[in-house]
Amino acid sequence: MNDLDFEKQFTHALFCQQVENIDINNAKQLLIDLHxxxxxxxxxxxxxxxxxxxxxx
Structure with missing residues (x-):
């Protein structure tokens, strides 16, 4: 990841942080509803x- 510029590293870090905070059961239900x-x-x-x-x- 060090080959990315600072902005892309920052964006990736924020994305990873948001993914970690996902409630998996809630996400599953949302996916079912969407389908x-x-x-x-x-x-x-x-x-x-x-x-x-x-x-x-």
Missing amino acids: LLYLGQQTMFTMLIKQDGFMER
């Missing part, structure tokens, strides 16, 4: 495409 939102969005887009007739070519 469910993604799946819901994909379902909605599929319904909209079928409804608007974009699937017909």
Whole structure:
């Protein structure tokens, strides 16, 4: 890491400090919720495409 300039070393140190402070169980739940939102969005887009007739070519 010494080959990085001071600003990048500082940024990396802050990033590492923030990662250490992550509550892993809370992060897991957020990831689960995010995945469910993604799946819901994909379902909605599929319904909209079928409804608007974009699937017909």
